Amino acid sequence: MIRRLLAALAFIAAPVAAQDTPPPASVVVAFDRETVTPLIVEGLANKDTGRAVEANDPVRIASISKLVMALTALRLMDEGKVDLDRDVSDYLGWQVRSPYHPDAPVTLKHLLSHRAGLSDRAGYIIPLGESLQAKFADPAAWRDTAPPGEAAFEYANLGSPIVATALEAASGERYDRLVERLVFAPLGVKACLNWIGCGPEMEAHAVTLYRNTGEVARDAPEDLPPACTIPVTEGAECRLENYVPGSNASIFSPQGGVRIGMVDLAKIGQALFDTYGTEHFLSAKTQTMFLQAMISSANEVPPFGADAGFCGYALATYVLVDAPPCQDDLFMDKVERFGHGGEAYGLRSGLWIALGEGLSFAYFTTAVPPPSGEVETAASDPRETALIQRALDLAKHRSD
Template sequence: MMRGMIRRFLAALVFIAAPATAQETAPSPATPPATVVVAFNRETITPLIVEGLANLETARPVAANDPVRIASISKLIMALTALRLVDEGKLDLDRDVSDYVGWKVRSPYHPDAPVTLAHLLSHRAGLSDKAGYIIPLGESLEAKFADPAAWRDTGPSGEAAFEYANLGSPLVATALEAASGERYDRLVERLVFAPLGVKACLNWIGCDADMQARKVTLYRHTGEVAADGAGRLPSACTIPVAEGIACELANYVPGTNASIFSPQGGVRIGMLDLAKIGQAFGEPRAFFSDRAKQGFDRAWNTSFHPDQEFFCIYGLHLQIIDSSQALWANAEQPKPATCRDELFGDGVARVGHSGEAYGLQSGLWFDLGTGRGFAYFLTQVPPPAGGEDTGGFTAREKALMARAQAMIRK
């Protein structure tokens, strides 16, 4: 299997040094933007960089495990939830997603091609974000996918050219609800957060008063509040709601519109807890059964995307970065010159996911061979030239990782 080849290759790559004794960097007099980096291996989690203010209005310094909106790393957590449902025998990644949601999901360009969860989780279903991807409570998920603007004509689902699209996440999360009969936020808690001893939530639903008090407010590079300001916590409404609809989940029916939980980017979690999720991938730790791991195997078989500048190797909401020519040999082609997936530049290919939104950049990256990795976020980052959610690593992000690597080598 492709993933087996990748795992053996990664295991043979250069090991990074073991984390040093925990240390936290105090904010400088200039008060840098809130930034946290933690290193982890299979047994330990070590804060490396903890600096800046979690909230500019109150001047509260950020702490290592303060919860923050991690943006698209939320998709990796959704993939873990899906594989846990596969473990329970309630989900088949290759089944037509229509069978779960109860209505026909088809591209208008390829009406005879079934759309599966594996296609959606790997951004190969032919979806586009041009129609938008936030479906508020009270609006129809089915109507969103009936809009031709939600699709691209680049081939039938599964064969469609890779295009990163947030729109697939609400559909996947809704299918997970339908398969389990559970609300998406509760499902993630039961299958991922609770088993790993993680305190986290989606759109602040289920986060207690202590977590809410420790939140990291996200600011744009201009200093204006971008997300999770004082007025965006319970008891204020924290989910998207259509006009005239009460902000109330008591009557929500699982399997109808899980977009309200923002599965594409709405997880709030601290970096120490995010590192625990990274540890779940380490061997010999067995968070997944062999049956679930087969889902990864299928995804990696179609994960090489030579036409992409950033998402060069991506499948089932897992990306490989700092890929080498040797790794691309598994795809029987050289690494494209257009691929710009370098973050660490140390010869170690890492697996994980990045996040970018509301002035934040985040990452969870780990070496499958050694189990060592980093979880981090930085704030007040200027938007890239192509706009948010375009992917890519900024110079500031690369400098932060170089700084973290230097610390663990001491």
Template structure:
């Protein structure tokens, strides 16, 4: 009898252990809160590498996807402050060749239009131009343009293709490679370690890379095969994977400016702090004015998700606008950008009313359910922000 009684909990324990073994590893997730003076991690959980079982740390570098566009916009504003570029100038003046929509040869294209997705560019012709191929040739393809209205009057259409154009314009205006521009104007001054497509990141930083997984458990990106010393940039067939002979101002697409920044959330929060209003130490009063004019006062888009957008910055939860952009539950409008790629969701959001914000990412998120489902935040993101706000309210 004693043996039978003892066997029951042993079987239960064995069954429980088997169930635990069957559970998939927790997705890597980090949420960081920041204000003008402080940065602190709120949620740090899950595994960054399921092969090794390595747990995520608060500042492990991760592909932040389209938040990269916002950082590029910040670099652009810094170059405006330096007098290197003008948001409203014809970008052809910098490129050295005539950039025009095929149907509207007299309409100029500007940095402000490109950053605000109002240039008429579309992703129908693709947006990745590998090393060894021509950005100029890509932009001569009529499929790359909205056909029925000129740049500046074309309707808002979120297009990744605009980012390689912006990066190439910044290179042409400065004579610097895009990754060097980002390091000089953003990363070094803010004392963050970040890079594009792993170019320029230290060996220690690369060793802490967050592997991106799909919800099925399949590796999506940034495992060992995607890291140096392997090639980390898009390269045309038969072309050597080397930037030694790259000429700045010819093809900024190789740095993936639309989504290729790798950075940890503690460091991303430092970039968030730089956007806070009246941060004159980093952004001039003129640059802050440009942000306010393009985002706060003059950015109506009225799409389901992108209701207020300008200069690669997205304003969400504006009280008088019906939009599928609800992420928080406090009713405050916030400015920032979302990221979505390879099973990852990420965000950098700050409130002008409170001078507080969040930087976050989470991995292994299920894909959208249909091709028509192009907007809105994933339920997991909404739950994360609710949990983060609860932790703050609890004094954590």
């Protein structure tokens, strides 16, 4: 159970050592209930312009976007518009079924916890102009496994487009606007999906993502608006004016397309500190359900553990622990944290909230080598691990 952090620590940004070649763009901020403080801010947001990265420069946070999606679903549940245990077919108006279990309903909870039996083999990006329903009718989108809810955990990005589209259908709102209304605006953060609605000021501070080999991977200046920033099928116009909510929210990249700065990402983390018995960002009932689901998943027997790459996973959230069969302790300080990590386009990122005493962190680093092909965990990349240890050392030094 999450308890109050004991005290706020005053930190200052770590100076970047003078060197001929700037380090990859990296930002780490520490936060507790009251404070958000940069610890590491270094590297270039864009190599061509030479612009140095700043603490709250927006960056594509990859799969942490799934946690934002889950929070949107929970907030919509508090409004009485969705039920996580209801068949998503009821919202969409067409049947979502595994070909291996045609009578078993698929729910938002199954999808948010990667227990619906989906597979990314068929791809998970459905451009504007293509059919989401057709994608889920493809047998390659499913695994021959147990029924949804009983299916073994397997991480699948494909679940996110169907969740986001169901949320649109239930609310009548476009997904990007729904996230803005329910998550970003209430918490006072500036963020967007696929640069839709971010505006020129945020675009001017965008962090360009580079691969470890040096080439641009994402979000170079020429890729930002007025360029098209959503996936569009060949021959279709890159226009959202006629988009119908509830048809194909894949275009907003709910699995990984949130752009946000680390200071603002930390504010989302602050909203998830223990609020039992109070009405806060989430209702007390919903907050309790959310945290209990996450903690219970961390205590499950396999499929979680080293072979799954996660130490429990529920409602787009998981726990970092170092206790067999789970050994995923990125921070190596024996503090259990929950949240979500991200890996894509040469970026590694994380939002990790302390369970009890300890500091919480939001961070990203760029130009990271691609995954090895083996199971990836939060602690599997040496660059990411070294960055976090630097941040912990800085925090300890400032608190002494």
